[in-house]
Amino acid sequence: MKILRTAQEGLSSLAANPLRTFLMMAGTVVGIAALTVIMAIGKGTESQVMRRVENFGPRAMMLVAGGGRTIGPPDSTVTTLTLDDVRAIREEVPGLEIVTPQAWLSGAGLRYEAQQIKATLWGIEPEWHEAWNWHTADGDGISHEDVATMARVCVIGSSVKRDLFGGADPIGQTLYVNKVAVQVQGVLERRGVMGASGGDFDNRILVPITTAMRRVMNVDHIGGVRIITSDADRMPEQAEQITQLMRARHRITPPVEDDFRINSPLAIAEVVRGTSGTLTMLLAALAGLSLLVGGVVLMNIQLISVAERTAEIGLRRAVGATRNDIFTQFLTESLSVTLLGMILGSALGSGISVAIRQLTSMPIVISWEPLALSLGFALLIGTFFGVQPARRAARLHPVAALR
Amino acid sequence: MIELEGIEKTYTQGEVVTRVLQDISFAIQPGQYVAIMGASGTGKSTLMNILGCLDKPTAGHYRLEGTDVVDLDDEGLSHVRNQKIGFVFQQFHLLQRTTALKNALLPLIYADHYPEEAEELAEQALGMVGLSDRIDYRPNQLSGGQQQRVAIARALINNPAILLADEPTGNLDSRSGVEVMAIFQRLHREGRTIITVTHDRQIAEHAQRVIVLADGQIAEDQTIDRPRDAEAELVALVPNEENNG
Ligand SMILES: Nc1ncnc2c1ncn2[C@@H]1O[C@H](COP(=O)(O)OP(=O)(O)OP(=O)(O)O)[C@@H](O)[C@H]1O
Ligand SMILES: [Mg+2]
Numbered sequence: 326m327k328i329l330r331t332a333q334e335g336l337s338s339l340a341a342n343p344l345r346t347f348l349m350m351a352g353t354v355v356g357i358a359a360l361t362v363i364m365a366i367g368k369g370t371e372s373q374v375m376r377r378v379e380n381f382g383p384r385a386m387m388l389v390a391g392g393g394r395t396i397g398p399p400d401s402t403v404t405t406l407t408l409d410d411v412r413a414i415r416e417e418v419p420g421l422e423i424v425t426p427q428a429w430l431s432g433a434g435l436r437y438e439a440q441q442i443k444a445t446l447w448g449i450e451p452e453w454h455e456a457w458n459w460h461t462a463d464g465d466g467i468s469h470e471d472v473a474t475m476a477r478v479c480v481i482g483s484s485v486k487r488d489l490f491g492g493a494d495p496i497g498q499t500l501y502v503n504k505v506a507v508q509v510q511g512v513l514e515r516r517g518v519m520g521a522s523g524g525d526f527d528n529r530i531l532v533p534i535t536t537a538m539r540r541v542m543n544v545d546h547i548g549g550v551r552i553i554t555s556d557a558d559r560m561p562e563q564a565e566q567i568t569q570l571m572r573a574r575h576r577i578t579p580p581v582e583d584d585f586r587i588n589s590p591l592a593i594a595e596v597v598r599g600t601s602g603t604l605t606m607l608l609a610a611l612a613g614l615s616l617l618v619g620g621v622v623l624m625n626i627q628l629i630s631v632a633e634r635t636a637e638i639g640l641r642r643a644v645g646a647t648r649n650d651i652f653t654q655f656l657t658e659s660l661s662v663t664l665l666g667m668i669l670g671s672a673l674g675s676g677i678s679v680a681i682r683q684l685t686s687m688p689i690v691i692s693w694e695p696l697a698l699s700l701g702f703a704l705l706i707g708t709f710f711g712v713q714p715a716r717r718a719a720r721l722h723p724v725a726a727l728r
Numbered sequence: 729m730i731e732l733e734g735i736e737k738t739y740t741q742g743e744v745v746t747r748v749l750q751d752i753s754f755a756i757q758p759g760q761y762v763a764i765m766g767a768s769g770t771g772k773s774t775l776m777n778i779l780g781c782l783d784k785p786t787a788g789h790y791r792l793e794g795t796d797v798v799d800l801d802d803e804g805l806s807h808v809r810n811q812k813i814g815f816v817f818q819q820f821h822l823l824q825r826t827t828a829l830k831n832a833l834l835p836l837i838y839a840d841h842y843p844e845e846a847e848e849l850a851e852q853a854l855g856m857v858g859l860s861d862r863i864d865y866r867p868n869q870l871s872g873g874q875q876q877r878v879a880i881a882r883a884l885i886n887n888p889a890i891l892l893a894d895e896p897t898g899n900l901d902s903r904s905g906v907e908v909m910a911i912f913q914r915l916h917r918e919g920r921t922i923i924t925v926t927h928d929r930q931i932a933e934h935a936q937r938v939i940v941l942a943d944g945q946i947a948e949d950q951t952i953d954r955p956r957d958a959e960a961e962l963v964a965l966v967p968n969e970e971n972n973g
Contacts, residue, residue, distance in 0.1 A: 337826070342825075640821040640823070642806070643809060643815045645886075649803075722783075724782050727821070
């Protein structure tokens, strides 16, 4: 096929002029590399958002003691959130499936025989298991009766089981939480290490909320309320209702800061996305600028090249090349340069992405999808900036070109 | 084979109209070896460009093997150049950084049908001009005479109906010039039609016929009864190692 042969002529010319080819390619390489990194970060962030939302529960909200915007544990110095608030929410906010309070104490001291460890203590009601979709792997969970009787029982996470009991069966054994004796009646399913913070979710002990508040912590307030809505679409509206209710009950009028906050999948997604947002913006600017400048450079080098190679163009015309053949050759040169630049840029970008993943905690997912986008950009730039030089070359009159 | 009838060429630049060729009519028979002479600026190259279908006359008819090429569009002209015409230029016009072999087969790239044995054809063509041992050399590794012979091989690769040469010896020393003439005379003996432009009377006298242009018109059209013999001239010249190729 003649078109392949003329295209081949373009490739030969690129190979014969490596420096020129490199200069034509540089912008595309940098731009595509930046684009690849952006996509890797973007995809990594989204998969982390998905994972975090999945873990948090897509229909879940957390009302947490203490103001501020960040996701995280409740502020234990804030004592205004109470079981009465929980009751009020149940009564006044419609469309909620589960509203279950939880008391919370970080770094509680656990002892079993000679073993001592620190773990997070959660005082819960039976609905907690359903609300977190987190059940016991062995034994029983916390029951209504346990809560009603302030029972001295507990359910432990798998890390606590490992660290306190080793290989032995913990069920029926008695351990001490801050010197209060409780009997192990169940072991939770394993959840593993979560998120960028690297916190161990299985290093926890659950006791009836009454036991936690009265016997262990001796407080009247709770740390938070886990809320499951029956309709995820209504969540923003329900969050607003809860906010108004809490402000009224705690006598807060803006601009006084709230003494509580509501975490939802949306809020989580926002926080996760926020960390990679600035870098992504910078890289996007770099990518856009590189591709644009690279395209302009490519066009100018090609225009100079056409001017320098008029004799070559005239000769090719003299031996039978049509205008189309010349056009094909020069457009092939531009397109091949951007395609090669795209391949090198993708490789470079993937390398940088791997390095970022290795050196930082940023979520990075390397996939094939950026290749399609990069290919699209490369073709677009090669065509957009390559057409004018190719057209100029094709329009040269053979006699004028040969003179 | 070639018939020119009332060919005119004028260039118009704003108000200024330059008449470069006026009322040129002649015919060239197949197998003829013709030299075109004339002072500088009389329109020799312009005429060659029209004969080579690189340019169109402003008026007149040009029939090449029966077709009036004046009616053809750019693509049609490109096709005629590719199939029927071989060009040799004063400045050689070889692609730099490209081997003699690749240079010689360039016209085949633009043929409708690329012969499978293109490289062998190029080797043969280079063999015909005595460059069998230089096929992988690049232009900057070849002497001027050798470069012009690569250009002749390129012009012959398509087995064209006519070979057109515009001042083929203009950039060569006298020995290389005579060598090129020897090749042309051999091609002529083999039956090829050759038209060459020169301002050098001695070079012109290697042809059978000399057309002299003056002010864009045919001033003389003479037959050379006994053309010079390039082979004999070469024997008489002192051998030159460098240009023996
Ligand atoms: N594009 C052009 N525009 C205007 N005038 C032109 C153009 N091309 C050629 N000419 C004029 O046509 C005339 C003939 O030019 P041409 O190149 O054919 O001469 P020539 O006989 O080949 O001369 P030389 O022996 O110097 O090569 C010259 O006077 C030149 O100035
Ligand atoms: Mg001339």
